[in-house]
Amino acid sequence: MIDIDPNTNGLPGIDALQTIVGALMTVGLICAVLGVIISAIVWAFGANSSNPQLAGRGKTGVLVALGAAVLCGAAVAAVNFFWTVGQQV
Template sequence: MNVYPDLSGVGGRSTLIPIVGALLTIVLIVSVLMLVVSAIIWAIASSNGNPGVATKGKVGVFVALGAAVLAGAGVAWMNFLLNLGDTL
């Protein structure tokens, strides 16, 4: 017996899929840009001996990396869960 969600039961599904894809793309682009800017700020502040700004740059790098990982892995995690549901 296979258990699988009814993905066609959501109203406006044909409109929702491109919107979610576009939002994931925007999140990935912004997080990569934030990663680059934060890394540059971290490097410049560290070389100039400004530990406060260097710490903020380091936090920005980790936050951007976390956002990129979560946005990128969200689709893979959902596909994994959908395939796991078939085997239970």
Template sequence: MNLSQLPLPVVRPDFGAVGGTSELNAVVGALLTYGLIVAVLMVIVCATVWAFGSAQGSWQAASRGKTGLLVALAGAVLTGGALAWANWLIDLGAGL
């Protein structure tokens, strides 16, 4: 028997088996809200450490504050972008 003559199985995801996208949106939104709050608080703390370290002549504190500020800003940007990405994925999944 030739293998090319066998019917190919059709494998597709069952999107009806997974429900609750509204609950998923609520959970993702709540987690991202907490993440943004923490990122903004870290921006404030690190900017303060950088300012005080520079004013007091402590280059170690100023350097750590500057690094922390850049990491906190990157975290805030990634957390803010994650909401748009999650919404896009949910809309994409609903359209399949």
């Protein structure tokens, strides 16, 4: 039976890579918040100007930005979940 786990200190620069990934997650979440704000403004402008296409694009933008935030926030949990499932196969 072979038992191999991830080695967090096997390569140089792992700590720096973890810092970079954390920074990218932060940037992704900031961009998602910006996307929600801009899309909400477009949605409101479209609704108030009786422009259903613009309002629809704003709604879609809000949903896409919220989905991106969910993916950024759940990325670590999802990878850990599938790692655990993969270890049981």
